[in-house]
Amino acid sequence: MLIDWFTVGAQLLNFLVLAWLLKRFLYRPILDALDAREQRIAAELADADAKRAEADQEREEFRQKNEAFDRQRSALLSQVTDEAKAERQRLLDEARQAVDTLRAKRMETLANDTHNLNQAISRRTQQEVFAIARKALSDLATTSLEERMGEVFLRRLRALDDQVKEGFATSLKTATGPALVRSAFDLPAEQRAAIQNALNETFSAEIRVKFETAPDLVSGIELTTNGQKVAWSIADYLASLEKGVDELLKTQSRPEAKAGTGRP
Amino acid sequence: MRLSPDEMIFWQYGFLKLNATILFTWILMLVLVVGSMLVTRRLSRDLERSRWQNLLEVVVTSIEKQIEEVGLRQPRKYLGFLGTLFLFVALSALCTVFPGFEPPTGSLSTTVALALCVLVAVPLFGIEEQGLGGYLKSYTKPTIIMLPFNLISEVSRTLALAVRLFGNMMSGAMIVGILLSITPFVFPIVMTVLGLLTGMVQAYIFFILAAVYIAAATQIRQSKSEPLSPPRIPAKETPWTV
Numbered sequence: 001m002l003i004d005w006f007t008v009g010a011q012l013l014n015f016l017v018l019a020w021l022l023k024r025f026l027y028r029p030i031l032d033a034l035d036a037r038e039q040r041i042a043a044e045l046a047d048a049d050a051k052r053a054e055a056d057q058e059r060e061e062f063r064q065k066n067e068a069f070d071r072q073r074s075a076l077l078s079q080v081t082d083e084a085k086a087e088r089q090r091l092l093d094e095a096r097q098a099v100d101t102l103r104a105k106r107m108e109t110l111a112n113d114t115h116n117l118n119q120a121i122s123r124r125t126q127q128e129v130f131a132i133a134r135k136a137l138s139d140l141a142t143t144s145l146e147e148r149m150g151e152v153f154l155r156r157l158r159a160l161d162d163q164v165k166e167g168f169a170t171s172l173k174t175a176t177g178p179a180l181v182r183s184a185f186d187l188p189a190e191q192r193a194a195i196q197n198a199l200n201e202t203f204s205a206e207i208r209v210k211f212e213t214a215p216d217l218v219s220g221i222e223l224t225t226n227g228q229k230v231a232w233s234i235a236d237y238l239a240s241l242e243k244g245v246d247e248l249l250k251t252q253s254r255p256e257a258k259a260g261t262g263r264p
Numbered sequence: 265m266r267l268s269p270d271e272m273i274f275w276q277y278g279f280l281k282l283n284a285t286i287l288f289t290w291i292l293m294l295v296l297v298v299g300s301m302l303v304t305r306r307l308s309r310d311l312e313r314s315r316w317q318n319l320l321e322v323v324v325t326s327i328e329k330q331i332e333e334v335g336l337r338q339p340r341k342y343l344g345f346l347g348t349l350f351l352f353v354a355l356s357a358l359c360t361v362f363p364g365f366e367p368p369t370g371s372l373s374t375t376v377a378l379a380l381c382v383l384v385a386v387p388l389f390g391i392e393e394q395g396l397g398g399y400l401k402s403y404t405k406p407t408i409i410m411l412p413f414n415l416i417s418e419v420s421r422t423l424a425l426a427v428r429l430f431g432n433m434m435s436g437a438m439i440v441g442i443l444l445s446i447t448p449f450v451f452p453i454v455m456t457v458l459g460l461l462t463g464m465v466q467a468y469i470f471f472i473l474a475a476v477y478i479a480a481a482t483q484i485r486q487s488k489s490e491p492l493s494p495p496r497i498p499a500k501e502t503p504w505t506v
Binding site (some may be wrong): 002004005007008009010011012014015016017018019020021022023025027028029030031032033034040041059084212256 | 267268272279280281283285286287289290293296298300301307308309310311317321323325326328340343344347348351352359370371372373375377378380381476493504
């Protein structure tokens with residue numbers, strides 16, 4: 001008999017025990033470890049996927065930021081360039097204007113200086129000329145000259161036209177004080193008498209006369225009464241000469257000033 | 265001439281006895297359990313792992329995959345039973361390379377015991393999956409006339425399972441023994457290698473047939489619930505007539 005039923009039973013039991021033991025010590029731990037590893041790998045893969053997605057997203061964000069930054073930078077750069085250009089143009093304009101103003105001012109100052117200098121020279125020359133003339137005439141003025149002057153004065157007095165003579169006559173009559181005769185030197189008595197006579201003759205009246213010495217007349221005699229005046233003196237000539245010269249200078253300086261302001 | 269290691273008795277006390285079959289079974293059990301304990305004591309759950317753990321992982325996942333390919337949807341549920349069948353038969357075949365080792369599967373008692381386990385396990389899994397009524401009804405498919413034939417088939421295939429394994433293992437050991445007495449040198453080694461191959465094939469056949477029987481017993485509900493996906497039984501892995 002090939003089948004031993006005790007052995008069959010024992011083997012059956014053995015097999016069941018072996019199945020239980022292997023399940024306990026082999027299959028369960030191994031499968032648990034496998035599952036744990038699979039889960040871990042799956043988790044790592046998912047993590048890697050998430051990280052890659054995140055990295056992609058971040059890269060995209062970074063790229064966009066970079067582009068925006070480039071755009072902004074170029075915009076700012078062009079803006080700054082434009083502003084710098086405008087500022088440069090403005091500064092150049094300002095500088096040019098300042099230069100122009102300065103030059104104009106300088107030209108004006110120069111013109112003024114020239115004008116002033118010319119004026120000063122003219123005035124000085126004029127003053128010197130008159131001073132020399134006055135000095136010369138003063139030096140030349142003597143009693144005989146005064147006599148001649150008195151004669152001239154008398155002649156002039158007599159030669160007054162009627163109208164002036166009438167004016168003088170009314171002035172003399174209405175005057176409260178005596179008529180004033182001024183001369184550069186003291187007139188001698190004869191001459192004073194001659195003047196008195198001449199006045200009396202001319203105006204057909206007794207004229208009260210007061211004689212004064214006035215050195216500023218340079219050389220000459222004048223008769224004044226109540227606003228009317230008859231005179232002959234070198235100073236008058238000089239004064240009219242001076243006036244003429246002054247007018248001449250003024251007419252010369254005017255076109256110069258006009259030409260000076262017309263420059264850029 | 266010993267046909268079975270049952271006849272090699274070391275100790276006997278009345279009905280109780282310790283023969284070579286039981287002893288070598290215990291040795292195999294010890295090797296399997298202690299080996300598993302040693303390896304799984306320090307299991308790594310990381311990517312780095314020891315060679316032995318890797319070996320066990322390969323073995324376990326291969327068995328699991330085979331069970332799934334036969335058509336069982338939850339291979340882990342059947343892994344304890346079917347996996348142990350395969351490991352025991354395969355290891356006993358492998359250990360024939362050790363001189364003096366008598367494979368327990370070379371004893372008809374052992375193969376009968378294993379076949380009885382399958383005979384009991386198939387209806388148990390079937391009833392668990394389909395319910396008692398559902399499982400019993402499967403014997404009357406396709407018609408009630410088929411009931412006796414189905415019952416005969418149930419018994420005969422179990423008997424075939426036992427005798428096939430016994431015959432192959434016994435003959436392998438027997439051939440080597442005979443050849444040793446005739447040509448003591450190279451030829452027995454070749455036959456031993458051939459015996460290893462035969463043993464592995466037998467282990468695979470025993471395991472896959474048990475899986476197919478269980479799959480057949482649990483099939484109806486699965487095909488009802490998912491009629492569009494028939495069980496994946498590869499043609500080459502259903503050796504009904506071996």
